[in-house]
Amino acid sequence: MVSAHAGDFVWRAGGAIALAAARGDRATVVCLSYGERGESARAWREGRDLDEIKALRRAEAEAAAAELGADVLFLDAGDYPLVETTGLVDRLVRVYRETEPTVVLTHTLADPYNGDHPAAARMALQARVLAQAVGYDAPGEPLGAPPVFFFEPHQPEQCDFKPDVLLDITPAFEAKRKAMERLPAQRHMWDYYTSLATRRGVQLKRNAGPNLGLESGTLAEAYMRLYPQTTRELA
Amino acid sequence: MVSAHAGDFVWRAGGAIALAAARGDRATVVCLSYGERGESARAWREGRDLDEIKALRRAEAEAAAAELGADVLFLDAGDYPLVETTGLVDRLVRVYRETEPTVVLTHTLADPYNGDHPAAARMALQARVLAQAVGYDAPGEPLGAPPVFFFEPHQPEQCDFKPDVLLDITPAFEAKRKAMERLPAQRHMWDYYTSLATRRGVQLKRNAGPNLGLESGTLAEAYMRLYPQTTRELA
């Protein structure tokens, strides 16, 4: 899971990460930056300096990741703007080769509210393709073809986000809520993302039909696929 | 599975149907017409009359369905043009209520080469929604929310067909080939659709990655979803 800023993974994909961890899969979150400039308004207004803010955001993200059961890796590449470089892409290639993910989650490719998100997504996707090439000079075996899922941005319609997949996160929501509560600076988001999970849950039930035995409190996260699903059965 | 003409289900979704039948699921094909005017050029050129052609197409479709393990239902609504009526939609509602499908397959909503295909799709979709309403006056229980898959049209790009799902039909391909061979008037299509299955199989392997243990002769069919996938795990 590749995200631009330290907090992104919690709000947008905390449920998917907690589900994976609960299944016993390894979940690795790569934070390209701490979100120290663009996503830390309160800390700046409180007069903190850059290093304090980075340490603060790092500690919060680590605590949230622990609630979800995920590893977290900080590349400290700077934000606002997050600048795309071949060096940073190369670091991501190495992470892919080492962790051999079976699924990749990242930001949408469009986001008119935050240029760091598409920049992170472009690097995540480029590195995934490079990591597949045996001729790319990095340790490890060539990567397979893990499917890519874009998680939901804050203003989905403005980011051309049309949900392809509604993921039932009901059993993982308690962990997600706890992880959100590890980010006290964004307390107003706790209820906002709980309410979004309810909304996506209602849509999930509508699309899954009454026969699925979903309890009324279904909670969900929405995703978009980059590549076609491959399967042995239509369902 | 709702198709406009008698032969459509074989070429476009024969693999999915045979896979379902092989799993022991019931597969029902509804042919709104026999394709007697629009898809029987050879028979017309040979001087057959309308009733002969309808009988011929019906017999072929039944033989092909038998190879796939599917039931087939003919509504004999006429083709070229297939005219949308509330009566025909009502018949489809009754079929849904009776067969309680867990998956619906039909044509794409755009097809500039054949207006009957979108007309069939629109009726299949409208009837599915009507069948869900307890207040709709037809026997049986309200339908659940079976996912809808559009099968691949003859000229996919011109029909806005972008594959969402690549279905591995390798184990079912022998049955599909036999079903195709039950349609002798379109002998030139046998190899054409075998070649398409190879092409979609190559794409499936590319998207599934080397770790899936797919043998080199993978064969596939392509589909598009109308509604988001609902799932308990991203994969």
Place this chain on the structure above:
Amino acid sequence: MVSAHAGDFVWRAGGAIALAAARGDRATVVCLSYGERGESARAWREGRDLDEIKALRRAEAEAAAAELGADVLFLDAGDYPLVETTGLVDRLVRVYRETEPTVVLTHTLADPYNGDHPAAARMALQARVLAQAVGYDAPGEPLGAPPVFFFEPHQPEQCDFKPDVLLDITPAFEAKRKAMERLPAQRHMWDYYTSLATRRGVQLKRNAGPNLGLESGTLAEAYMRLYPQTTRELA
């Protein structure tokens, strides 16, 4: 405002209607049907008959409209399916000619969950164009060119709904909430649409910027324009 079913106007555009009424403008709601078959599952399950259900839905809609300060007109054209006819379009032309609306609200043109919604929208739009023609044989003066706004459907992304306009309904929300509470059969929707108003309000604030003096509890409804905005000032 043209809607397919009796309840639609409350959930989707209650704020806009209440705002207009509060400004002293006349707001007229045209319900093409009562939603008696497709949107009255609970009443059917309770064993009511068709006439009872229509009366019930009518009474509820009238009570809700009264809370909003709107007139409501029932054309009783039947639902599930709502069938498009030139006669029904003609009735809408006459309503336009008589009420001379300065703004038209209706459903989106795509809705894979409910075919009555696009059918209502197509008729609302066709009638608007016909009413503009001096040669169309109906009483009254030719209509001007009132802008058209599509209100938000239940599953916006699946209906190609991308908000163009975020309308601040904070001062009208109390009336909208009361109108919703006049629809007791859909009690679970009261909080759902309150939560949606909060969500759209957060987006409104994000797009309007900090300088607008918007209090933190801003509530909003989302709309899409069919035609370009005409203006004397960019803002």
Place this chain on the structure above:
Amino acid sequence: MVSAHAGDFVWRAGGAIALAAARGDRATVVCLSYGERGESARAWREGRDLDEIKALRRAEAEAAAAELGADVLFLDAGDYPLVETTGLVDRLVRVYRETEPTVVLTHTLADPYNGDHPAAARMALQARVLAQAVGYDAPGEPLGAPPVFFFEPHQPEQCDFKPDVLLDITPAFEAKRKAMERLPAQRHMWDYYTSLATRRGVQLKRNAGPNLGLESGTLAEAYMRLYPQTTRELA
């Protein structure tokens, strides 16, 4: 060339028609209606009755067609609304079978300002497909596959009109101007469409490059293709 109303062919495709006639090709214009209700505001305001207006529009269209060198056929199907029927489509099939066009021109499939235009286009396209089927019961040989070009609507961007083809009509513009002048009720359109031809001519020159020897006064019409171009050389 299939148009909804009597005047449409002049403004939108007069250049293409005159070019074809000048090459010695037969050009047939089918007017589904006279535009008697929707496009004759001035005549209605002058107090003419329906029959007078139809006669007036017919005479004007015949005079304009003569300037362009085209035949014109009036189906008198009524406008505002132009109602789609299988009977009307059947008449178009017979025209196709008889005239065996090598190119088909019609309206765009979207036009939020005039529902008759898409209705005419849908019928023109459906009839073209039906006319191709040997099994369709109408005199004449099955039609080939004439390419379809959509001509430019009045508000191109709102009709999803993105020009695929810029046609140099410089040598035919004098005939087009004369044909426009045969439509005195729309005098204000003469200069409007002359100015549009200039604008499209400037774009043609920009896309054709300096090497084409186009004089500075190049005039053009814009078209969109429905089907891919087939060719033996890329150019």
Place this chain on the structure above:
Amino acid sequence: MVSAHAGDFVWRAGGAIALAAARGDRATVVCLSYGERGESARAWREGRDLDEIKALRRAEAEAAAAELGADVLFLDAGDYPLVETTGLVDRLVRVYRETEPTVVLTHTLADPYNGDHPAAARMALQARVLAQAVGYDAPGEPLGAPPVFFFEPHQPEQCDFKPDVLLDITPAFEAKRKAMERLPAQRHMWDYYTSLATRRGVQLKRNAGPNLGLESGTLAEAYMRLYPQTTRELA
């Protein structure tokens, strides 16, 4: 207003700028380059050298800006290609922080005829987002959320330009015409853009309806919004 080359602001947004200045608002034009290589063909053919051309274009742009009542700022970043750098974006951030615009105008994000235009737009948008962050290290207060309007490119349909907003520039057109006439090297454009203003004016009238009291000589400019409009009233 951020433009790639010195002349762009006059042709595409001169009306909006003059309207703003006439209202007493401050209008600042930022020209990232002089258009010295890509938009000065005549001067190069006359044998001028680079510095002469830059001086010439600068003087013309200043004269045109004076006619419109705007300030103009030249960043002299070079054109053909205009290269995106973090340094240049940072200069734009500082301009935003200093001028605190309430509206931002720039090029479309797609333009297959001129790569400098999208490059300018991308930088204008990125800088606007960066300027909003309190943590971004530049003087001044964080920027609000000024709406962004894309002005009309030379070949609108090829640039995915679909007008959202038609701005009535009738009262400002005299100033726009005078500003255009300050650019003598592009004399052929004077009438071209006058004719475009007429065309957009006709469309504005069609969309605004007959009740707006618009005189027949209405002139307009077309714009697209990047973000949804926020409003307290639908109109």
Place this chain on the structure above:
Amino acid sequence: MVSAHAGDFVWRAGGAIALAAARGDRATVVCLSYGERGESARAWREGRDLDEIKALRRAEAEAAAAELGADVLFLDAGDYPLVETTGLVDRLVRVYRETEPTVVLTHTLADPYNGDHPAAARMALQARVLAQAVGYDAPGEPLGAPPVFFFEPHQPEQCDFKPDVLLDITPAFEAKRKAMERLPAQRHMWDYYTSLATRRGVQLKRNAGPNLGLESGTLAEAYMRLYPQTTRELA
């Protein structure tokens, strides 16, 4: 013709190139890289080193180009990733100015399977625009406006590739097949691309109609235009 890797031009546009050469036109292929890292898996697995692989790919590409009758130019810019630089674009400008192409072929702008392809396309397009400017500092005359065609990617629908043009390559196919056979490392592609040519040929015949006298073994390549076609006749 600008391609990212050494082999691309054979599979995707070999027919168009051979047709041009057969007509006596000069065909120049620019390979930005040898595809040494990303498209040479077999050679890496065989233990070759980088220089060997580059030499191997170069020799193969030269042999294939010779079969087609084309010149080939290697810029050796490196692949996986192919990095966009102003220097590399400048080299392409010089190639354009020197070869004065009348047609430009390149990759699609989207390709989620291979980031080098869009990078090559962006540079090919940017350089074409720069080469048109008299003020751009490179030897030779300003380029005209050669039309641009995108050739077909490996997974067309995922790359937003919708064929605009179907090119009949039947007379050139023997040369294309021979050229493919010069690339022994990709032996499995020989039949794959032969089968694709058959498939596109079937579509060409369907779109061209029965009157074109196309023999049954028609073979074709598919292309998309970037700019509108300019023509003196609709066909």
